[in-house]
Amino acid sequence: MSSNKSQSRSAYEEQAQGGLFARFLTTVEWLGNLLPHPVTLFAILAVGIVFISGVLGYFDIAVADPRPEGASGRSPTGVISVVSLMSAEGLQRIVTNLVTNFTGFAPLGTVLVALLGVSVAEHSGMLSAAMRGLVMNAPKRVVTFAIVFAGIVSNTASELGYVVLIPLAAMIFHSLGRHPLAGLAAAFAGVSAGYSANLLLGTVDPLLSGITEAAAQMIDPDYVVGPEVNWYFMFISTFVVAIMGALVTDKIVEPRLGQFDESHAPAGLEKQQMDPPTKQEKKALAWAGISFLVTCAVLALTIVPEWGILRNPETGEVQNSPFLKGIVAFIFITFAIPGFVYGRIAGTMKNDKDIIDAMSKSMGSMGLYITLVFFAAQFVAFFKWTNLGTVLAVKGAALLQSVGLDGPAVFILFILMCGVVNLSLGSASAQWAVTAPIFVPMLMLLGYAPEVIQAAYRIGDSVTNVISPMMSYFGLILAMAARYRKDLGMGTLIAMMLPYTMVFIVGWMLLFFIWVFLLGMPVGPGAATYYG
Numbered sequence: 001m002s003s004n005k006s007q008s009r010s011a012y013e014e015q016a017q018g019g020l021f022a023r024f025l026t027t028v029e030w031l032g033n034l035l036p037h038p039v040t041l042f043a044i045l046a047v048g049i050v051f052i053s054g055v056l057g058y059f060d061i062a063v064a065d066p067r068p069e070g071a072s073g074r075s076p077t078g079v080i081s082v083v084s085l086m087s088a089e090g091l092q093r094i095v096t097n098l099v100t101n102f103t104g105f106a107p108l109g110t111v112l113v114a115l116l117g118v119s120v121a122e123h124s125g126m127l128s129a130a131m132r133g134l135v136m137n138a139p140k141r142v143v144t145f146a147i148v149f150a151g152i153v154s155n156t157a158s159e160l161g162y163v164v165l166i167p168l169a170a171m172i173f174h175s176l177g178r179h180p181l182a183g184l185a186a187a188f189a190g191v192s193a194g195y196s197a198n199l200l201l202g203t204v205d206p207l208l209s210g211i212t213e214a215a216a217q218m219i220d221p222d223y224v225v226g227p228e229v230n231w232y233f234m235f236i237s238t239f240v241v242a243i244m245g246a247l248v249t250d251k252i253v254e255p256r257l258g259q260f261d262e263s264h265a266p267a268g269l270e271k272q273q274m275d276p277p278t279k280q281e282k283k284a285l286a287w288a289g290i291s292f293l294v295t296c297a298v299l300a301l302t303i304v305p306e307w308g309i310l311r312n313p314e315t316g317e318v319q320n321s322p323f324l325k326g327i328v329a330f331i332f333i334t335f336a337i338p339g340f341v342y343g344r345i346a347g348t349m350k351n352d353k354d355i356i357d358a359m360s361k362s363m364g365s366m367g368l369y370i371t372l373v374f375f376a377a378q379f380v381a382f383f384k385w386t387n388l389g390t391v392l393a394v395k396g397a398a399l400l401q402s403v404g405l406d407g408p409a410v411f412i413l414f415i416l417m418c419g420v421v422n423l424s425l426g427s428a429s430a431q432w433a434v435t436a437p438i439f440v441p442m443l444m445l446l447g448y449a450p451e452v453i454q455a456a457y458r459i460g461d462s463v464t465n466v467i468s469p470m471m472s473y474f475g476l477i478l479a480m481a482a483r484y485r486k487d488l489g490m491g492t493l494i495a496m497m498l499p500y501t502m503v504f505i506v507g508w509m510l511l512f513f514i515w516v517f518l519l520g521m522p523v524g525p526g527a528a529t530y531y532g
Contacts, residue, residue: 042375046382053386054086063394083386105377110206110328117332119362120355121339125348126288128164129281136276144186148245151190152238156202161191162473167480180484182254188477189245189500192465196458197237201227206328208454211432214380215440216450218390228327229451229524233515244507252499284345288338295337299330324525376433389437396442406446408517411456415509418460423468444531451527452516459512463504466497
């Protein structure tokens, strides 16, 4: 009894010591709870755009078009005026384009197509087996790195990382005589704070690039942003973030947690989550790996040789080639084929019906996303029609230039701003759909390419996930953590994860500036650093 009292007292003292920070988090949570559901939020924003455009249009608000004469999309009069949707013409445009706004929203089709392939790999059990094999077979000295690394890689199918890897990591640390909450924190950091990094392109890449492209076309109607434009930077980020996560776990989080009290050991997790891959699963993984390599080799023949049929037919180069433009199709193929091969060998998939069932289940879980996209698409379209985004961008760019914030240092403020907004609006797509139409054109007018702007956004959007009560899986992680410490509350969990946010945001920003501005490296294939 006295032990429990002392633990409760220490937990209380720990939260009390948070003081100002604890109150800040309480305020953030309160403000976040005031926000409506993201679907409702976009509906309100869409209606708000109509109203604001009417008011500003009535007062003839306009700015000089900063694009040079003859540039694509430049206003014939040299002036960009706010277009009112509170008119007969505006209402006609809204009504007649409601459906095409939705069906033409770039992220919708690309995400759904990519998810079809990922769903086969997920439901066959391949992703789960690969994740368990990576973590449970790692040498003890590198197990922390392996867990954070596996968490980052699991972002290809993020739900799997939250549901399988995080409780598995806690069990692995416990079996090694280490504090299970440290294992949980390491996995949570990889899955959530390292959300945008990965070795392979995933569903988040076409999701964000579609929104970025729509925002960039406010300045340059012909600008194209492919899903692959951040791949180089996100590939190298995977290793840097994994190293930072391992160091934070071993040097800060675990020493602070101290020795684990065995009286708080959990009753046990699901057996499936704790077992390493069976002999049959290892065989299936091997054949899946072979099929993946064969698939990649075949795809390479279409782009690597000079005669590759998917090279740019006009220039013969990889840049702006059908291969890069069709990268979503290859995400589908490189997950679906190995996924089915794994399922056949492991016995989890036998025929085309199992593939269709896997795809159907994943599509069935996308109802909320499709609903969100409908309203987000209307907001983005209205914003573009009214020229509000362009006017704000021109005004904002002029303001930044007037105060001397037109150099690379502007990205520090941009990344920090994205991280703060993420505390209250946890969805990556929802946040980017709101902010991209403003900040992409604004930073383009300062001379930076949309690809670089998107890469910077992904840093801010990721690092504060682990301390945001509004993150959709935060409650699940809290419940998992409470199985190892009964008196654990939200403040304790946030305090445990805060070092990851602090180290990641500094380290990842440094990597961004070194990679982009010091070394002059592109953030992805064919991606420009500067615009104009």
